[in-house]
Amino acid sequence: MAVVFEKPHALTDAPFHYCPGCTHGIVHRLVAEVLDELGVEGNAVGVASVGCSVFSYNYFNCDMVQAPHGRAQAVATGIKRAKPQDVVFTYQGDGDLAAIGTCETVHAATRGENITVIFINNAIYGMTGGQMAPTSLPGQITQTTPYGRDVAQAGYPIRMCEMLSTLDGVALAQRCTVDNVKHVNETKKAIKKAFQNQLDGKGYSIVEVVSTCPTNWGLSPADAIKWMQDNMLPYYPLGVYKDTAKSCAPTAEGGAEA
Amino acid sequence: MAEKVLMKGNEALGEAALRAGCRHFFGYPITPQTELSAYLSKNMPKVGGTFLQAESEVAAINMVLGAGATGVRAMTSSSSPGISLKSEGISYLAGSDVPCVIINVQRGGPGLGSIQPSQADYWQATKATGHGDFQLLVFAPSTVQEMADYVSIAFDTAEKYRVPAMILSDGMMGQMMEPVCFPDNAEVKMVEKPWAACGHENKRPHNIVNSLFIEAQELEKIVVERYKRYETIKANEQRAESYLTEDADIVLVAYGASSRVARSAVDAAREMGIKAGLVRPITLWPFPVNALEATVATAKQYLVVEMSMGQMVEDVQLVIGRRKPVSFYGRTGGIIPTPEEVLEQIKKLAGKEA
Numbered sequence: 292m293a294v295v296f297e298k299p300h301a302l303t304d305a306p307f308h309y310c311p312g313c314t315h316g317i318v319h320r321l322v323a324e325v326l327d328e329l330g331v332e333g334n335a336v337g338v339a340s341v342g343c344s345v346f347s348y349n350y351f352n353c354d355m356v357q358a359p360h361g362r363a364q365a366v367a368t369g370i371k372r373a374k375p376q377d378v379v380f381t382y383q384g385d386g387d388l389a390a391i392g393t394c395e396t397v398h399a400a401t402r403g404e405n406i407t408v409i410f411i412n413n414a415i416y417g418m419t420g421g422q423m424a425p426t427s428l429p430g431q432i433t434q435t436t437p438y439g440r441d442v443a444q445a446g447y448p449i450r451m452c453e454m455l456s457t458l459d460g461v462a463l464a465q466r467c468t469v470d471n472v473k474h475v476n477e478t479k480k481a482i483k484k485a486f487q488n489q490l491d492g493k494g495y496s497i498v499e500v501v502s503t504c505p506t507n508w509g510l511s512p513a514d515a516i517k518w519m520q521d522n523m524l525p526y527y528p529l530g531v532y533k534d535t536a537k538s539c540a541p542t543a544e545g546g547a548e549a
Numbered sequence: 550m551a552e553k554v555l556m557k558g559n560e561a562l563g564e565a566a567l568r569a570g571c572r573h574f575f576g577y578p579i580t581p582q583t584e585l586s587a588y589l590s591k592n593m594p595k596v597g598g599t600f601l602q603a604e605s606e607v608a609a610i611n612m613v614l615g616a617g618a619t620g621v622r623a624m625t626s627s628s629s630p631g632i633s634l635k636s637e638g639i640s641y642l643a644g645s646d647v648p649c650v651i652i653n654v655q656r657g658g659p660g661l662g663s664i665q666p667s668q669a670d671y672w673q674a675t676k677a678t679g680h681g682d683f684q685l686l687v688f689a690p691s692t693v694q695e696m697a698d699y700v701s702i703a704f705d706t707a708e709k710y711r712v713p714a715m716i717l718s719d720g721m722m723g724q725m726m727e728p729v730c731f732p733d734n735a736e737v738k739m740v741e742k743p744w745a746a747c748g749h750e751n752k753r754p755h756n757i758v759n760s761l762f763i764e765a766q767e768l769e770k771i772v773v774e775r776y777k778r779y780e781t782i783k784a785n786e787q788r789a790e791s792y793l794t795e796d797a798d799i800v801l802v803a804y805g806a807s808s809r810v811a812r813s814a815v816d817a818a819r820e821m822g823i824k825a826g827l828v829r830p831i832t833l834w835p836f837p838v839n840a841l842e843a844t845v846a847t848a849k850q851y852l853v854v855e856m857s858m859g860q861m862v863e864d865v866q867l868v869i870g871r872r873k874p875v876s877f878y879g880r881t882g883g884i885i886p887t888p889e890e891v892l893e894q895i896k897k898l899a900g901k902e903a
Binding site for chain 2: 303332333334335336338339345348349351352353354355356357358359362365366367368369370371372373374376377378394395397398
């Protein structure tokens, strides 16, 4: 029988535990496709972070290290400094990267640590059952903001790509999403660039993927995509916030690479 | 034999790390371990290694986790408050079976405490360096020479059992200068690490360095297996020095800086005709039960001397039980007891006995 579609080699055969409609599956596949296409699975080391994606160590076929909550980029720093020839990436959610791990994120970025960071922003803590995330939107109802996120009390959501783009050590800061084929293709291109930057020794690259959490948002997969488009994308505009390969001002939808 | 050099204890730790084949050091500034970081920042680049000043103790220990997970010899150093911050990462290192060396140049506590020498982190080092069921190998040098010697022993032992190791020093040991001798061309015994996450090169299934086992039965099995290794360590790796204990009526027990004071007090007591001796634990975990046990038949009583309110004394009491009286003398907050103070205690105990 002719093979017309295969899973990437860089994904194991383990079935994903992710909920229906969760975008982790798409992004896992994109990362794995890039590892395959660049031929780097054999010298890649991934860092799994605490959150829904912690089990990514079972899904990626490359060597994996599981980090404490928020510390993925410090762990990745240790790996990269010990094995500079390895291709080192982290895969982190918003709570991990932008709340408990903000310090490690900012300093890995400003050191220009030559690593690739995949950042899943779905505005909620998924694994623990839907608490307010650092990226939860104003007014967003979560388990710990049952009356909606009151910015006077809980503060404002944090925009990581914008913040990190001010740092000299950052080679690439790009925000993408995977709500349609065009955007999936753009996200893959961004992820590939983020890995290629590491191979080229350009420094820190982060690809933020604005994502969904149908389960904890209490929406169907289709409605979750719509909610993300209507509510998250206005607050988190897609685009290339920094790319040292070109001079770029922050751009709207699709960015300079679209 | 190699030439003797005069060095601070902290510098000796740094030089010993380089000679032990450690090429990856991650730290964060804190007194009184400063000279160690300074030494390695200067000398690590000369051997092509990595000295990285992290943004926090938390980051530094996690860099050790990452580097250690790839199989290299990684080290970090700090002092008491910094070790508290590292405790999260230390638990993960232990839970992931990643060997490494952690230096604690202890200072007074709790809180910000003081920057003077202390031994108030004994419990932290031996009982509760982080959450969960685990132990660290803990070495307690008492001379600058031992500071140098125990770095490679700590790496070797940590790698042999896949257990993180701590060198529990203090501000006095770190800052004082003594002659130290490094062996010429000492061989570094690097063991195979088939478990390391360093890239599988398409030659083996992927390695996962991990402390998460979501099935309770699986986690229990892994912890129980680790405790079997701990039992082997307890059987094979106890170290202690016994000084004038054969005929001693009063056996002092002290480690590190306070053991130097205790030894002086033992000598002074002997000059006065009091039969005193000293058991000096070199490994605090595993606790040198055998060395203490060897004294129980002949000793009449014990005096534990620490620079704390009394922490190791509980381990001594556990070994001795009700067989012989165990007393304690300690100073804390960064105070080093004088030999005279300790001698007074010995004299009191000798008087009671008479």
